[in-house]
Amino acid sequence: xxxxxxxxxxxxAGAGGAAEAPYVEDVFSTWLYNxxxxxxxxxxxIDLSTKGGMVxxxxxxxxxxHNIFDTARxxxxxxxSNSNAGQATGSNxxxxxxxxxxxxxxxxxxxSVNTNNAIHASWTFxxxxxxxxxxTYTGNGINRTISHSLGSVPGCIIVKRxxxxxxxxxxxxxxxxxxxxxxxxxxxxxxxVGANEWWNATEPTSSVFSVGGTSFNSSGATYxxxxxxxxxxxxxxxxxxxxxGGAGGQINLxxxxxxxxxxxxxxxxSWDILDNMRGIIPGNDSYLRANLASSxxxxxxxxxxxxxxxNRGYGNAAHTIAYIAIRRGPxxxxxxxxxxxxxxxxxxxxxxxxxxxxxxxxxMAWIRQRNDTVLAGMVVGDRMHGQxxxxxxxxxxxxxxxDSFDAQLVSGxxxxxxxxxxxGFWVGNDLTSKLNVSTTSNNHVVETFKRAPGFFDVVxxxxxxxxxxxxxxxxxxxxxxxxxxxxxxxxxxxxxHSGLNNGTTPQNxxxxxxxxxxxxxxxxWNSTAPTSSVFSVDNxxxxxxxxxxxxxxxxxxxxxISKVGSYTGTGxxxxxDCGFTAGARFVLIKRTNxxxxxxxxxxxxxxxSGNDPYLLLNSTAAEVTNTDYIDPLNSGFEISSxxxxxxxxxxxxxxxxxxx
Numbered sequence: 006x007x008x009x010x011x012x013x014x015x016x017x018a019g020a021g022g023a024a025e026a027p028y029v030e031d032v033f034s035t036w037l038y039n040x041x042x043x044x045x046x047x048x049x050x051i052d053l054s055t056k057g058g059m060v061x062x063x064x065x066x067x068x069x070x071h072n073i074f075d076t077a078r079x080x081x082x083x084x085x086s087n088s089n090a091g092q093a094t095g096s097n098x099x100x101x102x103x104x105x106x107x108x109x110x111x112x113x114x115x116x117s118v119n120t121n122n123a124i125h126a127s128w129t130f131x132x133x134x135x136x137x138x139x140x141t142y143t144g145n146g147i148n149r150t151i152s153h154s155l156g157s158v159p160g161c162i163i164v165k166r167x168x169x170x171x172x173x174x175x176x177x178x179x180x181x182x183x184x185x186x187x188x189x190x191x192x193x194x195x196x197x198v199g200a201n202e203w204w205n206a207t208e209p210t211s212s213v214f215s216v217g218g219t220s221f222n223s224s225g226a227t228y229x230x231x232x233x234x235x236x237x238x239x240x241x242x243x244x245x246x247x248x249x250g251g252a253g254g255q256i257n258l259x260x261x262x263x264x265x266x267x268x269x270x271x272x273x274x275s276w277d278i279l280d281n282m283r284g285i286i287p288g289n290d291s292y293l294r295a296n297l298a299s300s301x302x303x304x305x306x307x308x309x310x311x312x313x314x315x316n317r318g319y320g321n322a323a324h325t326i327a328y329i330a331i332r333r334g335p336x337x338x339x340x341x342x343x344x345x346x347x348x349x350x351x352x353x354x355x356x357x358x359x360x361x362x363x364x365x366x367x368x369m370a371w372i373r374q375r376n377d378t379v380l381a382g383m384v385v386g387d388r389m390h391g392q393x394x395x396x397x398x399x400x401x402x403x404x405x406x407x408d409s410f411d412a413q414l415v416s417g418x419x420x421x422x423x424x425x426x427x428x429g430f431w432v433g434n435d436l437t438s439k440l441n442v443s444t445t446s447n448n449h450v451v452e453t454f455k456r457a458p459g460f461f462d463v464v465x466x467x468x469x470x471x472x473x474x475x476x477x478x479x480x481x482x483x484x485x486x487x488x489x490x491x492x493x494x495x496x497x498x499x500x501x502h503s504g505l506n507n508g509t510t511p512q513n514x515x516x517x518x519x520x521x522x523x524x525x526x527x528x529x530w531n532s533t534a535p536t537s538s539v540f541s542v543d544n545x546x547x548x549x550x551x552x553x554x555x556x557x558x559x560x561x562x563x564x565x566i567s568k569v570g571s572y573t574g575t576g577x578x579x580x581x582d583c584g585f586t587a588g589a590r591f592v593l594i595k596r597t598n599x600x601x602x603x604x605x606x607x608x609x610x611x612x613x614s615g616n617d618p619y620l621l622l623n624s625t626a627a628e629v630t631n632t633d634y635i636d637p638l639n640s641g642f643e644i645s646s647x648x649x650x651x652x653x654x655x656x657x658x659x660x661x662x663x664x665x
Contacts, residue, residue, distance in 0.1 A: 024134035024135055024156040024157070025134075025135070025240070026134075026135045026136070026236055026238065026240045026241050026242055027133040027134070027135065027136055027242060028242075028334070028335070028336045028337055029242040029263075029331065029332045029333070029334040029335070029336055030050065030334040030335040030336060030337065031050075031051070031052075031131065031133070032051065032058075032130070032131040032133045032136050032137065032242065033051070033128075033129065033130055033131065033136070033137075033242070033263075033264070033331050033334075034049035034050060034051050034107075034127075034128070034129045035126065035127070035128055035263065035264060035280040035281070035282040035283075036049040036107075036126075036127045036128075036129065036282075036427060037124065037125070037126055037127075037282055037283065037421075037425060037426065037427050038124075038125055038127070038427070039122065039123070039124055039125070040064075040113060040118075040119040040120040040121055040122065040123045040124075040125055041119060041121055042112055042113055042119060042120060042121035043112055043119075043121075044101070044109065044110065044111055044112065045109070045110050045119065046104065046107065046108075046109045046110070047107045047108055047109070047110065047127060048104075048106050048107045049106070049107040049127075049129055050106055050107065051106070051107060051129045051131050052104075052105045052106065052131060053076055053103035053104060053105075053107070053108060053129070053131060054102075054103050054104050054105045055105060056131050056132050056133070057075075057076040057077065057103075057131070057132040057139060058075065058076055058103075058129065058130050058131040058132045058137065058139065059073065059074065059075040059076070059129070059130045059137070059139055059231060060073070060074045060075070060100060060103075060108050060127060060128070060129050060130075061073050061074075061086070061127065061128045061129075061130075062074070062100075062117070062118045062125060062126070062127045063117075063125065063126050063127075063278075063293050064116075064117040064118070064120060064123055064124070064125050065123075065124045065125060065126055065283075065293065065300060065301040065420055066123055066124050066300055066301070066415045066416065066418065066420060067123075067300050068298045068299055068300060069116065069117035069298055069300075070085045070086075070087055070088065070115075070117055070298050071085060071086040071087050071293075071295055071298070072084075072085060072099070072115070072117060072118055073085070073086055074099070074100045074108075075139045075229065075231075076103050076132075076139065077139045077140070077141045077229060078092065078141065078167070078229060080097075080100055080101055080102060080103060081094065081095045081096070081097050081098070081099050081100060081101060081111075082094050082095075083095075083099060083100070084165055084167065084229070085190075086174065086189055086190060086295045086296065087190055087294075087295065087296050087297050087298050088190055089170060089171055089172055089173045089174070089190055090170045091166065091167055091168055091169045091170045091171075091172075092167040092168065093115075095111075095114055095115065096114065097111055098111040098112045098113055098114035098115070099111055099113065099114065099115060099118050099119075100118065107129070108127075108129070122415075123415070124413060124415055124420060126280070126282075126283060126293065126301075128264065128278075128280070130231075132154070134154070134155065134156030134157070135155070135156055135157050135234045135236050135241065135242075135243075136155075136233075136234050136242055136243055137155075137231070137232065137233055137234065137243075138153050138154050138155040138231075138232040139229065139230070139231060139232075140152075140153050140154075140229070140230045140232065141167075141227065141228065141229050141230075142227075142228050142230070143225065143226070143227050143228075144216075144221070144222040144223045144224055144225060144226040144227075144228060145218075145222060145224055146218050146222065146223060146224030147218045147222070148200075148201060148205045148215070148216070148217055148218050148222075149215070149216060149218075149222060150207075150213035150214065150215050150216075151213060151214055151215075151216060151230065152212060152213050153212065153213065153214060153230075153232050155211070155232050155234055156211065156234075157211050157234050157235070157236060158179075158208075158209055158210060158211050158234075158235065159177070159179075159209045159214060159232045159233060159234060159235070160178070160179045160233055160234055160235025160243070160244065160245025160246075160329070161176065161177065161178050161179065161232075161233040161235075161245045161329055162176070162177040162204075162209065162214055162230055162231070162232050162233070163175070163176050163177075163189055163230070163231045163233075164176075164177075164216070164221045164228055164229070164230045164231075165189075165228065165229055166221070166223070166226050166227070166228055167227045167228060167229055168226055168227040169226070173188040173189075173190055173191060174188055174189035174190050175187075175188065175189075175203060175220065175221055176188065176189050177203070177204050177209070177214070178245060178247075178268075178270070178327045179235055179245050179246075180245070180246060180247035180270070180325065180327045181195050181270060181327065182208070183203075183204040183205070183206050183207050183208045183209075183215070184197060184198060184199065184204075184206050185197055185198060185270075186198050186203045186204065187268065187270065187327075188296075189276060189295055189296060190295075190296050191296055192273045192274055192275050192276075192296055193273060194269070194270060194271055194272055194273055194274075195270040195271070198217075198220070200217065201217045201218055201219050202217040202219055202220045203216070203217055203220045203221060204216065204217065205217040205218075214230070214232070233245055233329055237259070239259065241259075241332070242331060242332040242336075243329070243330065243331050243332065244258055244328075244329075244330050245327075245328070245329050245330075246258075246327075246328055246330070247270070247325050247326060247327045247328065248316060248325075248326050248328070249322060249324070249325060249326075250269065250271075250316065250318075250319055250320025250321045250322060250323070250324035250325070250326050251316065251318065251320065251321050251322040251324075252316060252317055252318040253315065253316065254315070254316040255310070255313065255314075255315050255316075256313045256314050256315070256316065256328075257312055257313045258312060258313040258314075258330055258332075259312055259313070260311075260312065260313075260332045260333065260478065261309055261310065261311050261312070261313070261332070261333045261478055262281075262309065262313070262314060262330040262331060262332060262333060263280060263281045263282075263331055263332065263333035263334065264278075264279070264280045264281075264329075264330070264331040265277075265278070265279045265280075265285075265307065265314070265328055265329070265330050265331075266278055266279075266295070266328060266329040267279070267306070267307075267319060267326055267327075267328050268326065268327050268328075269319070269320045269324050269325075269326055270324075270325050270326070270327050271320070271323065271324040271325050272320065272324055274320070275294040275295075275296050275297060276294060276295035276296050277292045277293075277294055277295075277306065278292060278293045278294070278295055279291070279292055279306060279307065281309070281333065281388065281389070282366075282421075282425060282427070283301070283420070283421040283422075283425050284388075284391065284412075284421045284422035284424065284425050285306075285307065285308075285309050285389075286388075286389065286390055286391035286422055287305075287308055287390060287391070287465070287491075287554070288305045289303050289304075289305065289391065289422070290303065290304060290305065290306040290307060291303055291420065291421050291422070291425070292304065292306060300418075301420055301421075305317045305318065306318075306319055307319070308465070309389060309465070310465070310466070310476070311462075311464050311475075311476040311477050311478050312476045313330075314330075333456075333478070335457055335458070336458065337457075337458065338457070338458050338459040338460070338480070338563060339457045339458075339459070339460055339563065339566055340565070340566075341566075342565070342566045342567070342590070342664060342665040343364070343365075344365060344455070344457075345365065345454065345455040345457045345460055345461065345566065346365070346452070346453065346454055346455070346566075346567075346590065346591065346664045347363050347364050347365050347453045348450065348451070348452050348453070348590060348591060348607035348608060348609035348610070349361070349363055349450070349451050349453065349609055350375075350448060350449065350450050350451075350609045350610060351448075351449050351451070352446065352447070352448060352449070353374070353441075353442075353443040353444040353445055353446060353447045353448075353449055354443055354445060355434045355443060355444065355445040356434060356443070357411065357414065357433050357434040358411055358413065358414035358431060358433065359431065359432050359433075359443060360413075360426060360428070360429050360430070360431055361429045361430055361431075361432055361443075361451065362428050362429040363428060363429040363430075363451075363453045364428075365453060365455045366427060366455055367388070367424065367426075367429060367430050367453040367454070367455065368387060368388045368389070368424075368454060368455050368456045368461075368463060369385070369386070369387040369388070369453070369454040369456075369461070369463060369558065370385070370386055370387070370430060370451050370452065370453050370454070371383055371384070371385050371451065371452040371605075372384045372385075372386070372393075372440075372442050372449060372450070372451045373441075373449065373450055373451075373620055374441040374442075374444055374447050374448070374449050375447070375448040375449060375450055375610075375618075375620065375627065375628040376447055376448045376627055376628060377441075377444075377447060377627050378625055378626055378627050379441040379625050379627075381395045381440045381441055381625070382395060382396050382622075382623075382624060382625040383395075383396040383620070383622050384396070384409075384440045384441075384442060385489070385558075386410060386423065386424075386430070387424070387463050387556065387558075388422075388424035388463075389463045389465055389556070390463075390465055390491065390556055391410075391422045391423065391424065392410065392491075393409065393410055393440060393442075394489045394491070394556070395440075396498065396518060396519050396622050396623065409432060409433055409440040409442050409443075410423040410430075410431070410432060410433065410440070410442070411423055411431045411432065411433035412425060412431060413425060413426065413431055429453075450607065450609060450610055450620070450628075452591060452605075452607060456478075457563075458478070458479065458480035458481075459479065459480055459481050459561055459563040459566075460479075460560070460561060460563040460566055460567055461479075461558070461559065461560055461561075461567075462477050462478050462479040462483070462558075462559040463556065463557070463558060463559075464476070464477045464478075464556070464557045464559065465491075465554070465555065465556050465557075466554075466555050466557070467552065467553070467554055467555070468546075468548075468549040468550040468551055468552060468553035468554070468555060469544075469549060469551060470544045470546075470549060470550055470551035471544055471549075472531045472541070472542065472543045472544055472549075473531075473541070473542060473549065474533075474539035474540065474541050474542075475539060475540055475541070475542060475557065476538060476539050477538065477539065477540060477557075477559055479537070479559050479561055480537060481537050481561045482534070482535050482536050482537050482561070483501075483535050483540060483559035483560060483561055484502065484503040484560060484561050484562055484569035485500065485501065485502045485503070485559070485560040485561075485569045485662055486500065486501040486502075486530075486535065486540055486557055486558070486559050486560075487499075487500050487518055487557065487558045488500075488542075488547070488548050488555055488556070488557045489555065489556045489557075489558075490546075490547065490550075490553055490554070490555055491553075491554040491555060491556055492553055492554050495546065495547045496547060497517040497518075497519060497520060497547060498517060498518040498519045498547075499515045499516075499517065499518075499529050499547050499548055500515060500516050500517065500518050501515060501529075501530050501535070501540070502516065502569070502571075502597075502660045503569060503571075504569075504570060504571025504597070504658075504659075504660040504661075505524050505597060505660065506524065506526070507571070507658055508571060510532075511534075512530045512531075512532055512533055512534045512535070512541075513526055513527075513528070513530075513532050514526050514527070515527060515529045515530065516595065516597060516660075517623075518603065518622060518623065519622075519623050520623055521600045521601055521602050521623060522600065523596075523597060523598060523599055523600060524597040524598070527545075528543045528545075529542065529543055529545055529547065529548050530542065530543070531543045540557070540559070560662055564584060565584060565585060565586065565665060566664065566665055567583075567662070567663065567664045567665065568583035568584060568585075568641065568661075568662070568663045568664075569661075569662055570583065570660070570661055570663070571597075571658065571659060571660045571661065572659050572661070573656065573657070573658060573659070574596075574644075574650075574652070574653040574654045574655055574656060574657035574658075574659060575653065575655055576646070576653060576654065576655035577646050577653075578643065578644065578645055578646045579643070579644040579653060580638055580640070580641070580643050580644075581638070581641045581642050581643070581644065581661070581663070582638075582640045582641050583640060583641030583642070583663045583665070584640065584641070585639065585640055585641055585663075585665040586639060586640070586665075587639060587665065588608075588612070588637045588638060588639055588640075588641070588642065588665070589608075589612065589638075589641055589642045589663040589664065589665060590607060590608040590609075590612070590664055590665060591605075591606070591607045591608075591662075591663065591664040592604075592605070592606045592607075592612070592635060592642050592661065592662075592663050593605050593622070593661060593662040593663075594651075594652055594659055594660070594661045595659065595660050595661075596650070596651050596652070596654065596657055596658070596659050597658045597659065597660055598657055598658040599650065599654065599657060601650070601651035601652075602621040602622075602623055602624060602651055603621060603622035603623050604619050604620075604621060604634070604651065604652060605619060605620050605621070605622060606618070606619050606635055610628075612635060612636070612637055612642065613636070613637060614636050614637060615633055616630060616631055616632060616633050617632070617633060617634060617635055617636075618630045619632070619634065632647070633645055633647055634647065634648040634649070634652055635648070635652075641663055642663060
């Protein structure tokens with residue numbers, strides 16, 4: 006089911022009376038923040054006040070407890086996942102309010118939820134059918150069932166006694182069944198249990214779960230249970246499954262995850278928490294361990310794909326790994342372009358660990374120094390893969406330049422990746438001047454993009470030298486695809502565009518992003534038009550060489566947000582209608598039937614009725630500021646009569662990407 010056709014009210018009955026799966030952006034959020042030791046509000050868009058749910062907070066930069074709060078027990082009461090302690094109660098200094106758009110924090114008397122200048126991760130789970138539920142109960146000492154409102158059979162249940170210390174967290178996971186259990190606060194392998202214990206050897210149902218009289222149901226004791234759904238329809242947002250350990254295993258979820266909880270059930274091992282905000286990038290995944298107070302670590306654990314993830318060596322072939330996976334969002338098509346794209350100008354400082362702030366969660370950025378000829382030309386980086394790419398210049402492929410793109414630096418230790426921020430991305434001192442992303446006193450521009458259905462997507466894959474399809478999550482057929490080879494060796498950067506060959510069989514053509522060349526006919530896209538779920542590549546090394554690693558950026562026309570289009574030049578003033586209402590904030594133009602550069606304009610540097618600065622994607626040259634080639638137009642943009650043949654040759658063919 007297309008998620009945009011789901012019920013707007015989460016948990017509303019659909020066909021046959023079944024509850025619909027929620028939009029993931031309504032029920033789950035990873036939110037990273039810096040502590041202040043004073044009252045602050047975290048606005049993550051999750052309604053805890055009227056819907057209920059749970060907040061899990063971990064201070065990342067040292068040995069500090071995992072603190073878990075929920076609406077069933079109330080504010081300023083918490084449990085510690087890495088301890089068998091009972092419920093702790095503060096004096097209004099920890100979590101102070103559950104809000105309709107997040108939660109509020111106090112002055113942090115425990116030093117691990119809002120400590121001044123410390124970095125924290127929070128994961129918010131909202132109660133919703135087919136996603137998550139919170140249940141509290143008082144034990145009665147006999148085997149019994151506990152009602153829940155998950156609306157489906159739980160895939161995982163985590164239970165904790167709250168009224169006293171000395172009792173471990175119990176975990177049911179569907180991959181183990183009701184005769185086994187695990188301890189969240191320990192690294193033990195799965196433990197065999199029987200009747201009258203743990204889950205009373207009884208599988209949960211869509212309305213109840215069972216507890217034994219001697220384990221999680223002691224008479225008079227109080228408990229809290231967190232229930233996680235397991236759903237496998239096209240619109241689901243959570244799965245609880247398992248896989249065999251060892252490198253190379255591909256786990257198919259049907260969608261790209263944003264959050265993973267992993268546990269080796271066969272052997273002693275920690276509970277690893279991964280999320281794409283702190284960083285799940287090839288070779289360097291940031292993890293926190295639910296059973297340990299330790300600071301954030303890094304390792305090569307998994308790689309994300311458009312349909313799941315690849316195990317990079319978690320456990321071995323004799324081990325079974327249980328997981329909870331939550332889908333990446335958003336699932337809704339955007340309706341406000343300012344929420345998914347922002348151009349920004351800034352001045353370089355050469356200061357290490359600098360945050361370039363934006364108003365959107367940045368999934369991809371095009372960065373360019375403006376006022377000098379530069380070595381690298383335009384630089385592209387993205388959250389999914391971490392390291393940047395050069396479009397032009399002396400190096401090709403991915404550039405591992407720690408002086409340019411840095412993780413957040415806290416007390417001399419780097420955490421996450423350059424993209425692990427809710428408000429932008431981190432740059433370094435750029436001492437080698439390879440990428441020129443923060444050169445002292447120089448002007449820079451960055452075009453920032455957020456992934457969203459119908460607008461923009463990012464896909465990573467490994468080449469096979471065999472013609473194939475690549476899955477994506479754009480939700481519609483991409484109209485523009487840019488492919489970069491991450492490991493270098495590419496002779497050019499190929500681009501698919503729906504306007505190639507004047508829109509007739511564009512899948513038989515490609516054009517080069519790092520050159521002025523005309524379009525050319527070849528089989529890079531395997532002569533196959535992309536669809537709403539896949540795009541095709543042939544066996545060429547620029548798109549699919551054996552063992553090569555690639556990143557693809559996919560764009561589509563989204564009503565009122567973006568337009569991937571083409572036009573025929575006239576040599577005179579020409580208006581390009583993109584269906585916008587307040588004009589284009591970004592314009593990219595390339596001539597296809599003759600040589601011509603890739604021109605870029607944006608409103609951060611001005612698109613006005615006068616001179617409009619432009620940069621060239623395919624050139625290392627400085628910005629040109631004294632030309633008037635395009636002008637504002639509410640429905641899109643206007644090409645002026647003074648524009649050169651590169652932009653408006655009479656009878657020429659041109660492609661463009663415009664964003665409102």
